[in-house]
Amino acid sequence: MSYVAVYPVTSPDTPNKVLTHADDIAATLAEHGVRFERWQPASIEQGASDAQMIAAYQAQIDALGYERVDVFSVTGDHPQKDSLRAQFLDERRYSDDEVRFFIAGQGLYTLHIGDYVYAIRCEKHDLLVIPAGIAHWFDIGENPHLVTLRLFNNAQGQVPAFTGDEIARRFPGLDD
Secondary structure (H helix, E strand, O other): OOEEEEEEOOOOOOOOEEEOOHHHHHHHHHOOOOEEEEOOOOOOOOOOOHHHHHHHOHHHHHHHOOOEEEEEEEEOOOOOHHHHHHHHOOOEEOOOOEEEEEEEEEEEEEEEEOOEEEEEEEEOOEEEEEOOOOEEEEEOOOOOEEEEEEEEOOOOOOOOEEOOOOHHHHOOOOOO
16 A cells, blocks of 8 residues: 655654545645646556566656656566665665656656655555655665566666655654
8 A cells, every 4th residue: 555654753653644545645745836637547567578667657757848768677586686675774865856656556656845754655556756866765675576667867768866864763764
């Protein structure tokens, strides 16, 4: 189930609120310029290629207006799952939007905005657009299962600017 849990920065153990309704999640995040929505499922065969997955959502991708799209997929048997997880757990900012659409599985994006932290559990059919400059981190979990479309404004993708803040270590992860 998708949700957003809103924590004061000073209380990583107790969220102020937890919202599970897609409209409530979207409205809460929209207050900070973050876009959350559910896309209608497309017909994708098991074992589909990256190109087939992209083609299944091409109309929605085109409507977003980003320059490049690729597929990011990690499962529990991935030989580098631990290093992949570790590389996303440090708080960072990007100079471009971070755009993810979940074709399958789940992940936890956590945003640090002012005095609050917004933990957003995304799952199949969720679109999340984090505007450039918002500090955040991402947890794929100890036994990851996710397939996402990643959309970019340039051919090079994104280069993180790490904040150096250890805040991500204090808040619950996907498996907590």
